[in-house]
Amino acid sequence: MGFFEYLLNNRTIALNVDATDWIDAIRKGGAMLTDNGTCEQKYIDAMINGCVRNGPYFVIGPGIAMPHSRPENGVLKAGYALVTLKSGVEFGDGENDPIDVLIFMAAKDQASHTEEAMSQIAEFCDNADWLLELRVAKDANAVIDLLKRAEKACVSR
């Protein structure tokens, strides 16, 4: 299942979340994935530990992070979550901080659908218009609409 498809089906979307710091942001956003059985709590912990150990290795662009960890750290099935923060938090990445968009990822293995989803995430995040829409979206419906459009646009590329 692709990235957009998953979000549209599972509605693991949270907007304007209040987070005090990056750890809080990961916990709050990650709760959606533990709630719907995508992963265990220890997977969320592993995301945080990985960041502490390696530095913010999952910051993928200005203001955007893709919190994830290794499958063996508690992934039950593949899943994604999209979170925007009310105000950005510092992850410790000088060039990309503050982060206000988090795309959580849980992957089971190296299957091709993971690659497809990655590609979609990359295309989405590379589009300044879409990111802007996401950041100013007032409610989930606006985002759903945006995601549908983005999905169509990505398919046709």
Add this chain to the structure above:
Amino acid sequence: MTVTAKGSVSSRVRVQQFGRFLSGMVMPNLGAFIAWGLITALFIPTGWIPNEKLSSLVGPMITYLLPLLIGFTGGKMIWGIRGGVVGAVATMGIVVGAGIPMFLGAMLIGPVAGVCVKYFDKSVEGKVPAGFEMLVSNFSAGIIAMLLALVSLMAIQPVVAGLMHVLQSSVGWVVDHRLLPLASLFIEPGKILFLNNAINHGVLGPLGVAQVAEHGKSILFLLEANPGPGLGILLAYWLFSKGTAKASAPGAIIIHFLGGIHEIYFPYVLMNPLLILSAIAGGMTGVTTFMMLGAGEVASPSPGSIFAVMAVAPRGGLLPVLAGVAAAALVSFLVAIPLVKRAAGSMKEDEIADSLSDAQTAMNEMKNLGKVESIVFACDAGMGTSAMGATRLRKLLGEAGLGDIKVTHCAVDEVPRGTSVAICQKSLADRVRASNPGTKVFGISNLVNASEYQGIVDELVALRRDKV
């Protein structure tokens, strides 16, 4: 990006490089020297808190550990850890063969071992049948190390014996002819080579004892035990040097001057051999002062700490002894200042030079990238961001006409050996570099946008073009 032509190497630069090389062998190991110095000052029978069990560390550490560390570091500087291992084994031959602590020998044989294994590796590069690399690698290192150890063992003994003999007779001649200040010319270098005991027991000791029997004191006991020259050198390092050398100097001063373990200042001289001149100058000044003031000791101060030196001064003879120590320290300090400053100054230049040479190395390495056949994108798990990056890069490479370059992705810990180029998120770059020393690693900040990838692709295109 232009590649600057490699300029000719001036002799000044060569001298600097040599100096940097020497200090590079010693400085990382100063902590070990300090540890040894502290243990010695504390626990030897004449130490501050004598303890037989604890002092059993002293001998093996200075005979084996410290020279082996230097030998390892010397080999490592030439040819990485592989060179270091062979260097350490070769040093063992010198250490066992000589029977006395062999810092200088280690500084010679360590790099030589590195050069030997480097030369071997380069000459068999590409000629090893597939599957035999590990075997050849380990056995070649082992055999080279064995040969070097055997050669050093057999060759070093006559060298040390010869040096000992020369120094003993020189000092003996000097004493006979009442030219005592000249003794410093032989004693100070002899100390650095750990031949001071040979000089003490072989020449100065017996003569000194005879003098005490006749005159109640002997100046000969002060020739080698004077802590002044070493103090001056260490003070110069403390005030005018930089980095590790500067930071460790105060500790070394305590161990040397208060603890009487002179050996602690030897590495500071070995790092910058011209400092032997300040030791000699200080020593000569001290001896001359002792002579002029009629100083002497009733027994050999052991260890050579300021306390011991004061303790064995004859009644009423304390001031001449202290005056000689102070004068020696002052002169040694003054002579050491310009030498230490120059080395410290070139350390700063070195930082600039290092970054320049790093840049140049990077450029030269890039030239070799022209024949890149595969690129690896790495991330922590090997499936998320690396897959993203690999797909993007593949597309861009295809568009740039470099579609023949294979792009794969993997976990940071599983980058295939021999990968020439690896890309990853910048936080992971150090990890990738650490486990893949030969690989050129690009750490990028923005994985979603094409610009950083494009930059790498452009470089590869340019290099392909230049190579042709």
